[in-house]
Amino acid sequence: MAKKVVATLKTGTGRDWAKVIKAVKSPKTGAYTFKEDIIPTDAVKEYFK
Numbered sequence: 725m726a727k728k729v730v731a732t733l734k735t736g737t738g739r740d741w742a743k744v745i746k747a748v749k750s751p752k753t754g755a756y757t758f759k760e761d762i763i764p765t766d767a768v769k770e771y772f773k
Contacts, residue, residue, distance in 0.1 A: 741764060741765065742763060742768050744761055744762075744763060744768060744771055744772075746761075746772065
């Protein structure tokens with residue numbers, strides 16, 4: 725499935741989007757989980773703040 729997403733991001737209209745992966749720490753267990761999102765490229769810096 726990941727290959728399909730990456731392939732669509734490389735098309736002409738897909739270049740305005742970025743797939744981002746963020747590590748989120750669980751307050752209950754302390755374990756890290758990963759959250760994946762596809763967001764516009766101009767909102768990447770705000771996503772990681």
